Amino acid sequence: MGCGSHYFLKPACDEYIQNYGESFLCTPITRNYFLFLFWTFLRVLKGISVMYDLSPGKTYAGGILICIILLGGLFLYYDSVFALSSYLKFIVHLAQNLG
Helix, strand or coil, rough: CCCCCHHHHHHHHHHHHHHHHHHHCCHHHHHHHHHCCCCCCHHHHHHHHHHCCCCCCHHHHHHHHHHHHHHHHCCCCCCCCHHHHHHHHHHHHHHHCCC
């Protein structure tokens, strides 16, 4: 089981590479996608605060805290199963030696 949820962005990047011969638009496509996901997440939290008559600050804080806890758990899982922290250290080491 791998983390392959980014594969649905591949057709959009392939389309731009095929049409323009460069991959310079893949970064903006990915950035805009994640900005849209973040905006959607904030809108859902705003909707929760309105529906349940909660203060927006507490709702945002609780939602972001839950998101951090879930991402931390996901990191711990991938670190224990796939040694993710070792790969990240290796990538940082390579990046430091490149420039």
